[in-house]
Each structure stands twice: as C-alpha cells, then as structure tokens.
Amino acid sequence: MLREGRERCRRLQEAGSRGSQMSTLVSDLYDDLVLLVWNQACQEHFGGKVPSGLALVAHGGFGRRDLAPFSDADLMLIVSARATADGERVAQSLSRDLVDIGLEVGFSMRRPGEACALSWSDPVIFTSLTESRFLAGSLKIFSSFFESLRHGARRRSGPLIRSLMAARREEKLRWGDTSHLLTPNIKKSRGGLRDIQMMRWIGFARYGEVDLERLLKLGALSEEDYREIRRCYEFLIRLRNELHVRENRAQDVLDRPTQMVIAEAWSYPGGEGMLPVEAFMQEYFDVSRSVRYIARFFADDHRPRPIFARVMETLRAKRIGQGMMMGPEHVWVEAHALPEFVSSLPRVLRLMSLANLHGKRIQHHTWQAIRTAMQQRKPEAPDAESVGAFLSLLSKRTRLAPLLRRLHELRVIEQLIPEFKHCRGLLQFNAYHKYTVDAHSIRAVEAVTEFADDQSAMGRRYRRLKDKTLLHLALLIHDIGKGFEEDHSVVGARMARAIGERFELDHRSIEILEWLVLKHLAANTVAFRHDLSDPTILLDFAKEVGSIRRLELLMVHSVADLAAVGPGVLTDWKLKLMEDLYLRTRRYFEMGDIYADQESLTQDICQQVALHLPPAEEAATAHRILYQCPLSLLRRERPEDLAEQLLNIAKQLDQGATSVCYFHFDPITSAIRYVVIHRPSGRQVGVFARMVGSFMACGIDILRAEIMSVGDLLWDEFWVSDPDHPDQPPPERIAKVIALVEKMLADPAAPLPERRRTWSVGKQKDSPEVHVLPTKVVFDNETLDRYTILSVFAYDESGFLYRIASSLADLDVDLHFAKIDTHLDQVADVFYVTEENGQQISRPQRQEQIREGLLNALTGK
Structure with a gap:
C-alpha cells in the first residue's frame, strides 16, 4: 500500500496537482496504514475490541494533514492510569509494525496530564501537540486531553x-x-x-x-x-x-x-x-x-503585552502630523485619514522617516494599507515633493539600510525607481553573489554606512564626503541592469541617467551617478587582475577616473559593493590591493607624472632596505637583487624584513643553489605564504607549472599566486591552504614542502608525484550541471605593448591552476606575470604571456590553438 500510494503521488505530482491535494492523499494513505496496524494490534491483544482507556492521536505534520510523500508519522498513544498495561502492548505492536512497513515514525505514550505538563515546559512538544488529531480509540480520552491542552495554553499564552x-x-x-x-x-x-x-x-x-x-x-x-x-x-x-x-x-x-x-x-x-x-x-x-x-x-x-501597556499605547499617543499618531511602541495613521494618506508618497515617506528616527514599529493595519496602495498604484513619474523626501532620506546614514528594506517591502522604492521592480528577488544563477540583486544592493548601502564608525582609511574617506546622497543612490541602483542580455553595467548606466533626470538632479550629479554605475567594477578589475606596479595599467585607470573626488567615490563604492557580495568575500588581501591602487592613483593626480612617482618611490624604499644590509662590497648579490625588485615587491615587506630575506636568498644563490624556497605566515592577510625564487639555467617555459605541481602533490590548495621577474630570477609567491594544518604548519611540514619544490625545480625531467587524495570536509561543491556560465579564455593585446594579457574565467575545482600552467607550458607559452584569485567559487585568473621569443601572441590561429588547449585542459576533454 505504501509503495503504491507513493507511486500514485509521483504520478499526480508529474501531472501538476496542487500541493494541498497531494498532502491530503498522503495523509489519507498514512491514516489507512496506521488504522490497519491499530486494528490488527487490537485483534491480536484484545480479540478485536478497543480498550476504553486508550486514544491514538496524530500530531505535528501528520495531525495537520500537510504531509509530503516521505514525511514522518508522529503518533501519540494517550492512556488513562488504569490502561497503562494495555497501552504498552498496543504501543509495542504499533511502533514495530509501522517501522516494518517502511514509515519513519515518531511514537510516544503519555497520560493526558503528563502530555500537557511537558507542553508547558518544552515549546517543541507544545507546537507538535497543538496539531493533535484523533485517529482511533476513546474519543472521550482524546477530547479530555485536548480541551485541557487548549484551556491550559490560553491561560499560559504569554x-x-x-x-x-x-x-x-x-x-x-x-x-x-x-x-x-x-x-x-x-x-x-x-x-x-x-x-x-x-x-x-x-x-x-x-x-x-x-x-x-x-x-x-x-x-x-x-x-x-x-x-x-x-x-x-x-x-x-x-x-x-x-x-x-x-x-x-x-x-x-x-x-x-x-x-x-x-x-x-x-x-x-x-x-x-x-x-x-x-x-x-x-x-x-x-x-x-x-x-x-x-x-x-x-x-x-x-x-x-500587559493590558496596561496596550492601554497606554493609545492614551500616551501624540499627534505627529496630519492623521499620524505615535505611541510608546508604534506609529500609525488614524482610520479616517488612512485612505487619503496612503495615496500620498511624500506623506508615506515622512511616516517611514519618523518611524525610523524614533525606532518605532509601524502598526500592522497602517503597514498593510500602504503596501496594498503601493501595489495597486499606477506607475507615474514621482512628484518633486516625493523625490525631495526620498533624497533627504538617502542623504543620512543613520539606520538607512533598515529604512530602505522597509520601503522595499512596501513597494515604495518601485514607485520612485520603477526599474528596481525588475530586481525584486532576482537571483543571478552564477554563484558570484550570496544574495538576490535587491538584497545585495541594500546590503551594499548598509556596508558603506558602516564605514562611518570605521577607523580605517576607507572610513575616513567615507566621512570626508560632505554629501553622501549620490554615493548611497549609486549603491542602491548599481546592479539594476542585471537580468538583461547586455552588460549590466552598460544597461545600469542608461537607467541611472534616466533616474537622475527623473529626480531632476543637476547635470554634474547625473554624470557622476551614471559614471559610478558604469564603472563600479573598474577598481576591482584593476586591483585583482593586473600588475599594479605597471605604470601603463595605473595610467589607464587614472585616465578613466579623472579626478581625486571621483577616485574616492569609486573606491568607497567598490569596497562596499565587495563587502555586500557575501560573508568573507572582502578579505584583508583584497582590501590591501584596493588601498594600494587608491594610493598609487592619488599620487599620480597629485604629482602628475606616474613614471617619476614610481621611480622615486622605488629609490626611496631601496635606500631604506639598504640601510639594513651590509655594504655592497660585502653583500653584492643582495644589493643587486634589491635594485632589480619591482615596486610591488618592495612594498610588500617592512624594509628590515626584506633585507633579511634578501641576505638569506643571496647566501644560498652564492653557494650554488638554483632555487630558494621559504615559508612566511602573512599576518596582514592571515594566510600561509610560500615564496619561490628560481634561477633558470635554460628554458623558462614550464617552470611555473612545476612549482604549482609540487604544491598539488603535497595536497596543498593554492588560493592566490603572483609571479614576476627580478633580473634573471623568477620570483613567485603562493598564498595557500594546507588542509592538514589550517593554521600555521609545523616545521617538519614546511621542510617537506620546500624540499619537494626545490627538488622538482632542480630536475626538470623528474616526474611529479601524484596528488595525495584527502577527504574534503570543506564546503560542498555544486555539481557541474549548475555551472551555467561558460569557461572562457580571452586575449588582450591592447592594454600593454609588451605582453598579451590572457584571462581565464572558469569554475574553481581541484588542480585548476596546475592544468592551466601545464597547458601553457605544453603550448610553449612564456609566463611573465600572473594574478590568481577565487571569487566565491568562480576563478578569474590573469596571465601576462608572450611567445618564447618575447613577442605578443597576436596571430588569430595561434590564439585559437592556445584557447583550445586551455579549454580542453580545463574541461577534461
């Protein structure tokens, strides 16, 4: 019966039956099964008679009759004091036979008073027993129990x-x-x-x-x-x-x-x-x-609520405007004024502002009336008073996000910004974001207002903005263009201009609003995907930004947007990169010569590091490496720490070592970092792949990597996750990893050990069918004159970086710089590459060959 009943449910579900119809069918099926077993138990123990002191009760979901096909069956046997022995015999048969049938059963046996007493002390038991439904046995026993439960609950309602x-x-x-x-x-x-x-x-x-x-x-x-x-x-x-x-x-x-x-x-x-x-x-x-x-x-x-408090809510209420009242806990609109009130956007906004300012709840009847009116209200251009009230709200930071959430629930934002309706509950099925578009947008506003109490540099920049209205508005609408075929930044920028014109903002404000929405991803792209020590990259970004005011707006906007993507997305590492980009770009605006600035900073830091080194005649190799270091590397460590590292590296190289690998726990990013310096004796192609493969063979996951050239040295840094040692690994583990890396670099012909398999206890990965975005390989020969920028977009999985590095090596592609990072579960890796002869990869046939090789390596074809 159970098998056939569930099969019937399957057919009904496939035919599109209503949910309640299916639940009724399942409940009837469970009723029939339970009563069959009940009758059999009565036949077995009492010759078919039903003992007078027993009542069989369905409760919980079974009592509500809203079961799904594989739901549990929660049952209780109510017994009188004189029928306990009979109840135990029936309970044993019921619990045994129902489980043998294949039902998941929750079973208990209680006396009426005991069941009620347990309900008063345990909310889980109370909630289940409120849904009690009589199935069989003594109706008198059941009625007595349930009436006691009902009256006892009302007496203890508070x-x-x-x-x-x-x-x-x-x-x-x-x-x-x-x-x-x-x-x-x-x-x-x-x-x-x-x-x-x-x-x-x-x-x-x-x-x-x-x-x-x-x-x-x-x-x-x-x-x-x-x-x-x-x-x-x-x-x-x-x-x-x-x-x-x-x-x-x-x-x-x-x-x-x-x-x-x-x-x-x-x-x-x-x-x-x-x-x-x-x-x-x-x-x-x-x-x-x-x-x-x-x-x-x-x-x-x-x-x-005490009766006294309910009475005082009315007695102590005071009028706060035309038809508006405020009590100790609530604000509301008087019934006679409500129909006219809810049709006025300015008055609704004023009510919301007052409720927010005083920390009061809006009374349910008033809230419901506003929500209904906003849903039924025909879309029309907002009047100047409504726009002014809304912009006034956006100019303040205190409790702004909760207020926007309320306005969104009431459909008020959609009256002012009709384009926002499209974002309601819109989930971009790409795993970049933790929240729907509307929830993310309001969370971004919340994130930026939290900067006001932050003592960081980002907090100071936010507080420096005299008028925060444009920034808050831009964050609210920055993703409004999602859900269309065209790039969401481009669509959003058009919508932003239309919104600015509808709000009758001045021409300059409309331009800034449109620009912020159009370029809201620009800072992230440059900071996380490019070499910030390259003057060309910084110069292009500075030209795109145009001024220090726009730079500050964009950086604060970008960091708030990143913080709102999901928990843990805005890491210290990413914040550091954003800060680095801001400082470099600002110096360009202040000094006007990005190249001179780079050279000046490089010389200053080199001189500071040199103070901690022995004289050049005693430490020639260390001094030579120092003055070949790019600015990005010089800025990564304190001068005294970098000097110590350079001395150690120079010592090993002078002793004939071709590779130096050392471990560093980075307190800024709270991450494990391995630094690998290698002097290639011949062909450089494939060196990076062997480094990555060495870490993979040790069971270590690479979270981020940066590679660069320092004179004739390859200088690669890896931020990693070691599953065996999630905090700081012990010395013997570090020594083992370093030994393998140096061994693999010393003997390019040696095969890499196979990756050690481990049980994963981390986050569950989605199956491949949910990866709706295509894996892409993009070539860019326009940004830089010397290198081809190769961007790879794909979903992250074990061995991803090794497959890319190996494929590039097999294709004879020379790797000069890489920036690797994971954005939630999606990877956007950037590689600066050339042909072996140092030329850009420009021929279409060659690009297609590389693209096909990478795609085959990533998809396993």
Whole structure:
C-alpha cells in the first residue's frame, strides 16, 4: 500500500496537482496504514475490541494533514492510569509494525496530564501537540486531553508565545535568517513553511485555534493576509512534495541542481537575460518574502503585552502630523485619514522617516494599507515633493539600510525607481553573489554606512564626503541592469541617467551617478587582475577616473559593493590591493607624472632596505637583487624584513643553489605564504607549472599566486591552504614542502608525484550541471605593448591552476606575470604571456590553438 500510494503521488505530482491535494492523499494513505496496524494490534491483544482507556492521536505534520510523500508519522498513544498495561502492548505492536512497513515514525505514550505538563515546559512538544488529531480509540480520552491542552495554553499564552518566538529565532539562525539564501530549507529557513506553522501555534496559544480559516473568522487574521498565506502555502507545499518525489526520501533543502530541474519540469520560461531557474527562484523569493512579512506582523500583533501597556499605547499617543499618531511602541495613521494618506508618497515617506528616527514599529493595519496602495498604484513619474523626501532620506546614514528594506517591502522604492521592480528577488544563477540583486544592493548601502564608525582609511574617506546622497543612490541602483542580455553595467548606466533626470538632479550629479554605475567594477578589475606596479595599467585607470573626488567615490563604492557580495568575500588581501591602487592613483593626480612617482618611490624604499644590509662590497648579490625588485615587491615587506630575506636568498644563490624556497605566515592577510625564487639555467617555459605541481602533490590548495621577474630570477609567491594544518604548519611540514619544490625545480625531467587524495570536509561543491556560465579564455593585446594579457574565467575545482600552467607550458607559452584569485567559487585568473621569443601572441590561429588547449585542459576533454 505504501509503495503504491507513493507511486500514485509521483504520478499526480508529474501531472501538476496542487500541493494541498497531494498532502491530503498522503495523509489519507498514512491514516489507512496506521488504522490497519491499530486494528490488527487490537485483534491480536484484545480479540478485536478497543480498550476504553486508550486514544491514538496524530500530531505535528501528520495531525495537520500537510504531509509530503516521505514525511514522518508522529503518533501519540494517550492512556488513562488504569490502561497503562494495555497501552504498552498496543504501543509495542504499533511502533514495530509501522517501522516494518517502511514509515519513519515518531511514537510516544503519555497520560493526558503528563502530555500537557511537558507542553508547558518544552515549546517543541507544545507546537507538535497543538496539531493533535484523533485517529482511533476513546474519543472521550482524546477530547479530555485536548480541551485541557487548549484551556491550559490560553491561560499560559504569554510565556508560551515568548518561548515559541525564541525557539523560532534560534531555528532561523541555524537554517537561514534571510529569505534570500541560494539554497534555502523550504521548511525551516525564514519565510518557509515553519513561519506559517508559527502563526497556527500562536493562534492556538491565544485563541485555542490552529486553523487559519477559524483565525480569520475570529478576526485574528485579515482576509487579505489569509488569501496570501493560502497562495504561498500551496506553492511551498507543492515544492516540498516535488523534493520528496525527486529524491525518494524526506528532503527540504532546495539545492542548486534541483532548482534547475524543477524550473524545467514546471515549465518556467526564460526571458531576455534571465534563465528559467532564475524566474523560478524569483517566484520562490516572492513567496518567502510574503510569508515572512505576514508571519512577522501576526507574531508582533499577538506577542504578549500587559493590558496596561496596550492601554497606554493609545492614551500616551501624540499627534505627529496630519492623521499620524505615535505611541510608546508604534506609529500609525488614524482610520479616517488612512485612505487619503496612503495615496500620498511624500506623506508615506515622512511616516517611514519618523518611524525610523524614533525606532518605532509601524502598526500592522497602517503597514498593510500602504503596501496594498503601493501595489495597486499606477506607475507615474514621482512628484518633486516625493523625490525631495526620498533624497533627504538617502542623504543620512543613520539606520538607512533598515529604512530602505522597509520601503522595499512596501513597494515604495518601485514607485520612485520603477526599474528596481525588475530586481525584486532576482537571483543571478552564477554563484558570484550570496544574495538576490535587491538584497545585495541594500546590503551594499548598509556596508558603506558602516564605514562611518570605521577607523580605517576607507572610513575616513567615507566621512570626508560632505554629501553622501549620490554615493548611497549609486549603491542602491548599481546592479539594476542585471537580468538583461547586455552588460549590466552598460544597461545600469542608461537607467541611472534616466533616474537622475527623473529626480531632476543637476547635470554634474547625473554624470557622476551614471559614471559610478558604469564603472563600479573598474577598481576591482584593476586591483585583482593586473600588475599594479605597471605604470601603463595605473595610467589607464587614472585616465578613466579623472579626478581625486571621483577616485574616492569609486573606491568607497567598490569596497562596499565587495563587502555586500557575501560573508568573507572582502578579505584583508583584497582590501590591501584596493588601498594600494587608491594610493598609487592619488599620487599620480597629485604629482602628475606616474613614471617619476614610481621611480622615486622605488629609490626611496631601496635606500631604506639598504640601510639594513651590509655594504655592497660585502653583500653584492643582495644589493643587486634589491635594485632589480619591482615596486610591488618592495612594498610588500617592512624594509628590515626584506633585507633579511634578501641576505638569506643571496647566501644560498652564492653557494650554488638554483632555487630558494621559504615559508612566511602573512599576518596582514592571515594566510600561509610560500615564496619561490628560481634561477633558470635554460628554458623558462614550464617552470611555473612545476612549482604549482609540487604544491598539488603535497595536497596543498593554492588560493592566490603572483609571479614576476627580478633580473634573471623568477620570483613567485603562493598564498595557500594546507588542509592538514589550517593554521600555521609545523616545521617538519614546511621542510617537506620546500624540499619537494626545490627538488622538482632542480630536475626538470623528474616526474611529479601524484596528488595525495584527502577527504574534503570543506564546503560542498555544486555539481557541474549548475555551472551555467561558460569557461572562457580571452586575449588582450591592447592594454600593454609588451605582453598579451590572457584571462581565464572558469569554475574553481581541484588542480585548476596546475592544468592551466601545464597547458601553457605544453603550448610553449612564456609566463611573465600572473594574478590568481577565487571569487566565491568562480576563478578569474590573469596571465601576462608572450611567445618564447618575447613577442605578443597576436596571430588569430595561434590564439585559437592556445584557447583550445586551455579549454580542453580545463574541461577534461
């Protein structure tokens, strides 16, 4: 029966049945199975009679009848004091036979008073028993238990609701305290089924009812909220059924491969610049946002407050404007003024500003009226008063991000910036971002306002901006062009100009706004993908920026944008690179000659390092290497530390060593760093590949790498992750790694050991089918005269860098500089390369040969 029933569920799901229809079918199936086993147990132990002191109860999801095909069956046997022995015999048969059938069963046996007492002390037990449903046995016993539970809950409603809300907060922290997760748990993450269930449980504590329709009739839930919750529930329960059917097991996590499969199965259409999976997830986020919004207000309206506080809310309220009232906890609009009030954008913005300023909640009825009005309001150009109020809000930093989130939930931002509607719940399915476009944009504003209390250089630059309005507006709309075929920066820049003109900004402000959106990725591209010691790169960037004011705006914008991508993305390493780019570019604007500045700085640092070296006649090799070092290398260490390293390197080279490798724990980036200096005796091609292969053979993952030439030396630096020693490795581990690197460089013919296999306990990688962006190889011969810039875009995986390096060596490509970094799970590596004769790689046929070789190496073809 169970097998056939689940197969019937599968067919219904594939036919597109409603979620509640499927849940009813599963619940009926479970009822039939449980009652068959119950009747068999009664036949076995009591000759077919039902003992008078027993009642079989379904609770939890089974009691609610919203089961998915592989859900657990939660059962409780209520026994009277005189029927305990009978209950134990029945319980043994039930728990044994139901498990043998193949059901996952949660089973308990309680006396009525015991079950109630446990409910008052444990919110998990309480929430499950509120959903109790009579199945078999003594209806009298069940009714007595449930009425005791109902009346006891209403008497204890305050403490129970507080414990329910605390337990839910803890659960959201474990499963996702945002409704914009890439891989949500549709049951337990914020905005999931659990929030709908929370409304039922709070309703039971306050009114003794869990049924949402009954709560509607009691006035605890509005008609609009009821309809919306029912719509969202149907979507979520259908989605949960789909997960169970596809996985053939209980599954509530909506992972990325499954998102793609469901989007196709449910026939979501793609669109211009939008994948079907992105359209599907946009609807999911819309549903979870609605659930979160309604559940939050329901909990707030019914949270325990003393009668005195509720009375004082009205008695102590004061008028703060036409029709607006403010009490100790809430602000609201009087009922007679509400219809006219919600149609006025300036007045709504003023209410939001006052609520934000005083830290008050907006009363639910007022909030709901505003949200409904904004959804129904026809798009039209905002009036000057509305624009002025909005720009006034953007000019302030205090609590700006929470205010923008409120305005976004109320659809107010869409009234002022219609283009923002396209971003609502838009998930770019490329793993660059942790959040949807709208959530990321508001998070970027939040990140920049946090600079105000930061004592770093970025914080000082943010505080120096007298008028922060343009910066905040640019961050809010910087990704507004995503979801279209054309480059999102170009689309966004056009939209930014239109927004600036609609807001009637002055011509100069419109130009800056448009430029910031167009160039918001420029600083990241230069800092993370190019050699900052190359004057040509800096000069091109400086020309693109144009002035110190624009430079400061762009740098603050770029760092805030990076911080908002996801947790841990803005590393100390990246911040250091951005700061380096800022300082170099600013010096150019101040001095006007980037080449003179480079030479002057290089000479100054060399002189500082030389002070810590013996005289040139005693340490000739160290002095020679020092004056060949590029500025980027000179700036990486303190002068005294660099002097010590140079002496050690020179000593080994003078003794005949061809390679020197040393370990360094970088406190600035909190990263393990290996430095490899090699003097090639012949052909340089392939040296880098052997270095990378040596680390790979030791089971070490390369996070970043930079390679450069220092005179006749190859100077390569690797920032790595050592799975065996995540903090600082012991001396014997360091010695082993260094020995292998030096051995592999000393004997170019020696085969590399195979990579040591390890169990991975790190983050789970997505399967290849979710990698929707193509692997790309791009050639650039325009930026630099001397080198071809080779950019490789691909998804990160084990051995990625080694395959690239080996392929370049096999293709006789000479590598002069590399910058390697991982952006979430996607890699954008940049290599400065030439032919073996030192010429740029310019012939189309040669470029195609290299591109094909790299793609074959990366895709395993």
